[in-house]
Amino acid sequence: xxxxxxxxxxxxxxxxxxxxxxxxxxxxxxFELFPMFMGGLLSAHNRAVLAQLGCPIKxxxxxxxxxxxxxxxxxxxRQMLPPSELLDHLFFHYEFQNQRFSAEVLxxxxxxxxxxxxxxxxxxxxxAAVLSSERHALDEVNLASWQLDPAGLRTLMPxxxxxxxxxxxxxxxxxEACRDLRDLLLHDQCQVTTLxxxxxxxxxxxxxxxxxxxxxxEGGARVVVSLTEGTAVSEYWSVILGxxxxxxxxxxxxxxxxxxxxxxxxxxxxxxxxxxPWRKAQLLRxxxxxxxxxxxLGGPGS
Numbered sequence: 001x002x003x004x005x006x007x008x009x010x011x012x013x014x015x016x017x018x019x020x021x022x023x024x025x026x027x028x029x030x031f032e033l034f035p036m037f038m039g040g041l042l043s044a045h046n047r048a049v050l051a052q053l054g055c056p057i058k059x060x061x062x063x064x065x066x067x068x069x070x071x072x073x074x075x076x077x078r079q080m081l082p083p084s085e086l087l088d089h090l091f092f093h094y095e096f097q098n099q100r101f102s103a104e105v106l107x108x109x110x111x112x113x114x115x116x117x118x119x120x121x122x123x124x125x126x127x128a129a130v131l132s133s134e135r136h137a138l139d140e141v142n143l144a145s146w147q148l149d150p151a152g153l154r155t156l157m158p159x160x161x162x163x164x165x166x167x168x169x170x171x172x173x174x175x176e177a178c179r180d181l182r183d184l185l186l187h188d189q190c191q192v193t194t195l196x197x198x199x200x201x202x203x204x205x206x207x208x209x210x211x212x213x214x215x216x217x218e219g220g221a222r223v224v225v226s227l228t229e230g231t232a233v234s235e236y237w238s239v240i241l242g243x244x245x246x247x248x249x250x251x252x253x254x255x256x257x258x259x260x261x262x263x264x265x266x267x268x269x270x271x272x273x274x275x276x277p278w279r280k281a282q283l284l285r286x287x288x289x290x291x292x293x294x295x296x297l298g299g300p301g302s
Contacts, residue, residue: 066101070101070104070105073089073092073093073105074104074105074108076089077089077105077106077108077109078108078109080113083113083114083115083116083117084114084117086112086113086114087114087117087123087126087127090126090127090130090131091126093105093106093130094126094129094130102130106130106131107136109138110138110139111138111139111140111141111142112131112138112140112141112142112143112159112163113140113141113142114127114142114143114146115142115143115144115145116144116145116146117146118146118147119143119146119147119148119149119152119171121151121152121155124148124151124152124155124156125155127156127159128155128156128157128158128159131158131159131162132158135162136162137162137163137164137191138159138162138163138164139164139165140164140165140166140167141159141160141163141165141166141167142165142167143156143167143168143171144168144169144170144171144196145169145170145171146168146171147171147172148168148171148172148173149171149172149173149177150174150176150177150180153168153173153177153180153181154180157180157183157184160184160192161187161189161190161191161192162191163191163192164191164192164193164194165192165193165194165196166192166194166195166196167196168195168196168197168200169199169200170199170200170259171199171200172200172201173197173200173201173202174200174201174202175201175202175203175205175206177200177202178202178203178206178209178210181195181197182209182210182213185210185213185214185223186213190221192221193221193222194221194222194224195210195214195221195222195223195224196224197210197224197225199259199263200225200262201262202225204269206225207225210223210225211223211225241286241289241293244256244293245293248293248296253297253298256297257294257297257298260290260293260294260297261294263290264287264290264291264294267283267286267287267290268287270283271283271284271287
């Protein structure tokens with residue numbers, strides 16, 4: 001306790017133990033335990049308990065340090081942090097257990113992009129708990145390749161409602177997620193203008209229903225459930241197939257095969273739906289390349 005109290009006058013974010021060696025990182029990189037302690041001091045109840053234990057803390061000291069911590073964390077929130085660091089930042093706020101403080105700090109957060117980080121129920125709970133206390137719109141929420149399932153989708157619904165662009169590509173959303181996605185688009189507080197769903201095992205009926213709901217929803221959300229939507233198909237498939245070919249020996253083959261099978265079904269559905277002969281021919285050519293890759297992977301290419 002004495003060590004932590006001594007830190008209050010020495011550094012905004014404190015030091016751990018004895019003075020640091022000049023070759024060690026500067027003090028302002030240490031922001032784990034000390035801010036948590038200071039966050040606890042914002043509670044009058046906690047300060048009263050400490051006073052009874054002979055450790056009186058002046059309210060002004062706690063507020064001055066809290067403001068400095070808020071400034072430091074607010075600067076982090078405005079940066080484009082890598083996905084893993086962004087989640088660490090949100091976990092810190094969750095452990096801080098001060099929703100009002102976190103809401104003020106995260107008010108500058110406009111993009112949530114932890115794409116590629118493996119989803120767990122705990123991570124969904126943390127993200128929802130920390131960000132649902134705010135009400136400002138998020139320009140973009142990108143949870144591609146999060147292995148998000150319908151349960152995680154429901155947990156994160158308060159966050160998704162505030163996203164203008166919502167990316168849920170390459171997740172584990174099957175037909176059972178259709179109702180939740182429909183409820184999201186029809187919610188009276190939904191701010192989604194673009195919903196991307198690239199590589200989810202949605203049925204053809206579900207995809208059609210979501211397109212219809214999106215166009216009928218307030219504001220007319222654009223629902224992209226097919227990789228081959230639009231006219232510039234080649235802009236997508238050539239990049240994707242090239243990436244698959246380059247990484248066949250390093251990627252998990254089972255997962256790659258499932259994605260290619262989804263792409264093949266997507267191509268077949270769109271070829272059957274279009275009346276444009278040139279587009280039919282283009283889609284058929286891409287189907288041939290996907291089938292060839294599936295044969296290399298031992299999948300049902302033929």
